[in-house]
Amino acid sequence: MHPARRPNRGPSAAAENRAALIAAAREVFAGAGYNAPLSMVARAAGVGQGSLYRHFPDRVSLALAVFEDAVADLEALADEPGSTLADVLDLITEQTIASTAFIDMVSVPPMDPDPRLIQVRDRVAKLLAGALPEARRAGRVREDLGPDDLVLAVGMLAGVLAKTPAPDRRETAERVWTLLRRGLEP
Known part of the structure; x- marks a missing residue:
């Protein structure tokens, strides 16, 4: 109702x-x-x-207002001393479980991308890039792994979760990350 x-x-x-x-x-x-x-x-x-x-004159304006808090939360976590790539990816996963629309919006730009979406995507890629050096030093990810690879991996996760009933998303997310880590880790 x-x-x-x-x-x-x-x-x-x-x-x-x-x-x-x-x-x-x-x-x-x-x-x-x-x-x-x-x-x-x-x-x-x-x-x-x-x-x-x-x-909100268009869908993008509304989506940006809705998901600004999600991006700000990711940036705040990435700025915390001792925050790791795993911490950031865990929060992205939680956000994706709650709403696949956020990751759909930033990970798969339309054919004619709206510059505002590219800005949000770049903010997410930047915080992932900031967490990569520590993960490389610790041997948790491959040396050639880049932020665009991580954005793609998160987009893959979102694509699967978008087709998964909400009650099953957490378990499915764990399975997806288990598979993806094989390609991300050395």
Whole structure:
């Protein structure tokens, strides 16, 4: 059951509507994927599509608002002293289990990539690149492994998890990483 549409309170409701749209999009993208109809997001937020498009003129704008926290969490973890590549990949895996839409958005750019998505992808690749030297020194990854390889591996994980029922995602993620590590490790 979708929430009832709230009465239009005009500009005074703008911040509340924006927050409701972001929360609804997070849930809709998690359940139906990144390409879910935006009308589902508006309905789930209890606002009209006009309100959605006033705040977010396109799907990418909405997705960036939804997933900014996820990227910020990854960057904060990568900046922590003692943080390892495994820690970052574990958090990415948890985020992917919760919502494959995030990784779909950053790992497989469309044929004509939106520069904003490339920026997010580059932020994720940069934090992975920052964790690689320590992992190489410790002998946990191959010397020739690059951040783009890791983004590809995470995209592969997301592709599998997107087709996996939510209750089975954690176990499937563990199996996928077991297989992928064979190619990533020396």
